[in-house]
Amino acid sequence: MPVTPLPLRGRGTRIEYGADYNPEQWPREVWARDVALMREAGVTIATVGVFSWALLQPAADAWDLDWLGDVLDLLHDGGIAVDLATATASPPPWLTTAHPEVLPVDADGRTLWPGGRQHWRPTSPVFRRHALALVERLARRFGDHPALVAWHVNNELGCHNAHDYSDDAAAAFRVWLRERYGSVGALNAAWGTAFWSQSYGRWDEVLPPRLAPTPANPTQQLDFARFSSDALREHLRAERDLLRAITPDVPVTTNFMVMGEASRMDYASWAGEVDVVSNDHYVRPGRHEHDELSFSANLTGGLAGGRPWWLMEHSTSAVNWQKVNRAKRPGELARDALTHVAHGADAICFFQWRQSTAGAERFHSAMVPHAGPDSAVFRDAAALGSVLDALAPVAGSHRGRAPVALLFDWDSWWATAQEFLPSTRLDYRRDAVEWYAAFADLGVRVDVLPADADLTGYALVVAPMLHVVDGARALRLTGYVEGGGHLVATYFSGIVDERAHVHLGGYPGALRDLLGIRIEEFTPLLDGESVGLDAFGGTGTVWTDRIDVVDAEVLARYTGGENAGRAAVTRRTAAGGGSAAWVSTRLQGPALAGLAERLLPPGVGSDLPPQVRGHVELAVRAGDGVEFWFLVNRTTDPVEVELDGEVLHGTREGPAVRLGPRGVAVLRRDPA
Numbered sequence: 095m096p097v098t099p100l101p102l103r104g105r106g107t108r109i110e111y112g113a114d115y116n117p118e119q120w121p122r123e124v125w126a127r128d129v130a131l132m133r134e135a136g137v138t139i140a141t142v143g144v145f146s147w148a149l150l151q152p153a154a155d156a157w158d159l160d161w162l163g164d165v166l167d168l169l170h171d172g173g174i175a176v177d178l179a180t181a182t183a184s185p186p187p188w189l190t191t192a193h194p195e196v197l198p199v200d201a202d203g204r205t206l207w208p209g210g211r212q213h214w215r216p217t218s219p220v221f222r223r224h225a226l227a228l229v230e231r232l233a234r235r236f237g238d239h240p241a242l243v244a245w246h247v248n249n250e251l252g253c254h255n256a257h258d259y260s261d262d263a264a265a266a267f268r269v270w271l272r273e274r275y276g277s278v279g280a281l282n283a284a285w286g287t288a289f290w291s292q293s294y295g296r297w298d299e300v301l302p303p304r305l306a307p308t309p310a311n312p313t314q315q316l317d318f319a320r321f322s323s324d325a326l327r328e329h330l331r332a333e334r335d336l337l338r339a340i341t342p343d344v345p346v347t348t349n350f351m352v353m354g355e356a357s358r359m360d361y362a363s364w365a366g367e368v369d370v371v372s373n374d375h376y377v378r379p380g381r382h383e384h385d386e387l388s389f390s391a392n393l394t395g396g397l398a399g400g401r402p403w404w405l406m407e408h409s410t411s412a413v414n415w416q417k418v419n420r421a422k423r424p425g426e427l428a429r430d431a432l433t434h435v436a437h438g439a440d441a442i443c444f445f446q447w448r449q450s451t452a453g454a455e456r457f458h459s460a461m462v463p464h465a466g467p468d469s470a471v472f473r474d475a476a477a478l479g480s481v482l483d484a485l486a487p488v489a490g491s492h493r494g495r496a497p498v499a500l501l502f503d504w505d506s507w508w509a510t511a512q513e514f515l516p517s518t519r520l521d522y523r524r525d526a527v528e529w530y531a532a533f534a535d536l537g538v539r540v541d542v543l544p545a546d547a548d549l550t551g552y553a554l555v556v557a558p559m560l561h562v563v564d565g566a567r568a569l570r571l572t573g574y575v576e577g578g579g580h581l582v583a584t585y586f587s588g589i590v591d592e593r594a595h596v597h598l599g600g601y602p603g604a605l606r607d608l609l610g611i612r613i614e615e616f617t618p619l620l621d622g623e624s625v626g627l628d629a630f631g632g633t634g635t636v637w638t639d640r641i642d643v644v645d646a647e648v649l650a651r652y653t654g655g656e657n658a659g660r661a662a663v664t665r666r667t668a669a670g671g672g673s674a675a676w677v678s679t680r681l682q683g684p685a686l687a688g689l690a691e692r693l694l695p696p697g698v699g700s701d702l703p704p705q706v707r708g709h710v711e712l713a714v715r716a717g718d719g720v721e722f723w724f725l726v727n728r729t730t731d732p733v734e735v736e737l738d739g740e741v742l743h744g745t746r747e748g749p750a751v752r753l754g755p756r757g758v759a760v761l762r763r764d765p766a
């Protein structure tokens with residue numbers, strides 16, 4: 095893959111650095127000081143206007159864009175580029191007063207009123223009309239502004255309004271279903287409406303899955319999740335198309351959230367809609383904290399097809415929206431930012447530049463905290479600016495292929511989050527991160543990929559809980575194994591098709607023959623229950639299967655519980671030398687790492703020296719005849735890594751690179 099810098103208008107190849115900048119919260123005399131401080135911190139780019147609608151359009155027929163023009167001029171004079179938001183994320187009070195029909199409605203029929211943000215229906219034609227009028231104003235006024243390098247559509251589309259159950263949503267849902275199924279009869283067949291007397295006679299009888307006496311029809315729920323993601327994507331397309339028509343030379347992005355609420359947007363189907371993939375990420379303190387961060391960054395890289403992307407938001411220190419909001423500890427600010435760079439981010443931005451004194455986010459950290467620039471946070475942020483400047487040679491490089499791929503699938507996430515399943519203790523994303531962490535414990539690199547990505551060249555493919563497997567997906571996975579690839583699928587994978595209908599003949603239906611096993615009944619575990627395995631020192635929780643082995647070797651058996659003595663982990667070797675393994679329970683920590691090691695094909699392993707495997711994460715970016723090796727200390731103990739290469743960031747002591755607690759080093763090396 096050639097070196098591909100972010101396609102920002104008029105920018106060179108560098109790692110951009112900056113933040114959301116909300117000058118409207120401050121008197122004008124602060125603005126000039128802001129720009130001077132930005133320069134001091136090494137800021138190169140600012141995202142402006144994200145929540146400015148009410149000031150830009152104070153009434154239906156009144157516009158005030160001059161202040162924003164002044165901000166853009168000021169930033170440009172200071173050498174700071176602008177990512178200009180379309181400002182449509184939060185509608186102004188005059189709009190929702192005049193048009194309460196734009197307000198979203200939850201599943202219980204409750205209106206979500208103004209007072210917060212993002213109180214708009216993705217399917218409201220009234221909202222769309224007003225939003226596009228604003229977009230057009232901004233594009234016409236600022237499209238030629240020399241500061242403008244990118245458009246930022248809306249903000250975190252779906253952050254608070256992803257699932258709207260209003261009448262607008264109902265009407266749009268029917269249109270979406272009509273396109274998908276063509277006839278009410280086909281809808282009935284797909285939704286299995288013979289069950290519980292749900293057969294529809296006419297389209298207008300069909301509703302979103304509003305609050306009902308029981309959980310709604312599972313296919314109705316899954317289709318509503320798909321529709322809701324598509325409806326937000328439609329909004330993205332509408333703004334983007336208008337922007338492209340007026341300013342074809344300005345790239346368009348919108349910030350994804352590949353964690354948390356992201357479960358509601360299928361970003362695999364969004365990534366192709368933007369000129370630059372961007373993502374927001376906030377660390378959630380706890381076990382696997384760094385692995386989750388790395389996983390999210392890695393998944394964003396996968397969505398970007400291995401090309402560079404933009405970290406649009408993260409925090410310099412504490413957020414304000416977790417139950418307890420911990421300040422970042424020494425080294426965390428740089429580690430978090432550089433982990434994103436390691437996985438392909440060529441722009442590193444924070445929410446936000448200056449910490450607010452008022453409003454809902456006044457206790458959220460910023461680059462300039464309440465304490466002012468004379469603070470550790472500002473100094474750390476400025477130090478990061480210098481590091482990113484020094485990492486300019488990395489910009490444009492793409493992801494160096496890992497030996498292992500981990501598949502990530504929104505359909506399976508949504509379908510396994512429903513009720514009325516064999517267990518409601520399933521956690522799709524948690525399992526994915528745990529498998530990712532297991533390989534990190536081995537020092538083995540993994541590429542997180544959308545589930546239907548090209549698997550060519552991967553020695554091992556891990557599919558945790560890949561529940562939804564239609565014919566095409568089953569064929570692709572079978573083809574991969576028959577071509578010599580090694581596949582690992584875990585419990586509850588392959589069970590249903592794209593309609594959430596169960597594959598018949600024994601589980602895991604779609605993958606049964608490939609795996610050489612047959613399961614007649616699931617045997618999930620109760621809360622607090624666990625079962626031992628005779629290998630890997632493991633204890634399984636959440637789930638077990640009663641496996642009949644048809645054509646597979648047994649890698650581990652249960653030592654207790656109902657399935658004692660039966661297979662827990664199996665592997666079938668296919669004719670071409672590939673294999674397909676099944677893991678029927680949730681393992682964690684060293685046991686899962688032990689299993690992951692056993693599943694690695696011969697010759698596939700870590701590129702790190704043995705002493706540091708598990709302590710250090712390795713991510714590789716590939717440039718033009720050169721590689722950049724990012725070493726991230728996953729621990730709080732200092733560690734020395736013996737590797738040759740020119741140090742772009744970090745400290746070398748003789749043959750070793752020294753990483754302090756949470757430390758990061760970047761080496762420029764010749765490709766192997």
Ligand code: GAL
Pocket residue numbers: 249250253374376407413414445455458
């Ligand atoms: C994001 C949002 C920002 C800010 C930030 C706080 O969801 O885009 O505007 O609210 O979170 O962590």
